[in-house]
Amino acid sequence: MVVIVIPSLRLGGLKEFLSAKFGKSDSFTFLTIEDNAVKEVKVIQNPPMGEDGGFGIRAAKIIKEHGANELIVGIIGPNAFHTLNSLNIKIYESPNESISIKELLALYLEEKLQIIKSSNK
Secondary structure (H helix, E strand, O other), X not given: OEEEEEEEOOOOHHHOEEOOEOOOOOEEEEEEEEOOEEEEEEEEEOHHXXXXXXXXXXXHHHHHHOOOOEEEEOEOOHHHXXXXXXXXXXXXXXXXXXXXXXXXXXXXXXXXXXXOOOOOO
């Protein structure tokens, strides 16, 4: 079983779209995958949105607290990247910034996403 998290624009679940910036996303969509099938979809609001600085680090800790062990992201800064690595969260890069959660999930299940090895911001 794997729990994938995707920063999302709103609380729309699989119908929602990727939010390009990890730490400043409005919400996070968590997908629990077992045997290549979605077992659960959970969406939470991103609490750090209204705070000053450190968005990525706080967001990384929040998604770990909610059980994520993999992340699909558009843009990720160096502080968030290092924090995610220290939390043993595998990071995949979205092929573009205008893509739905459902489309990203399909690409993930088809093993068509690349692992990010450093910050891309």
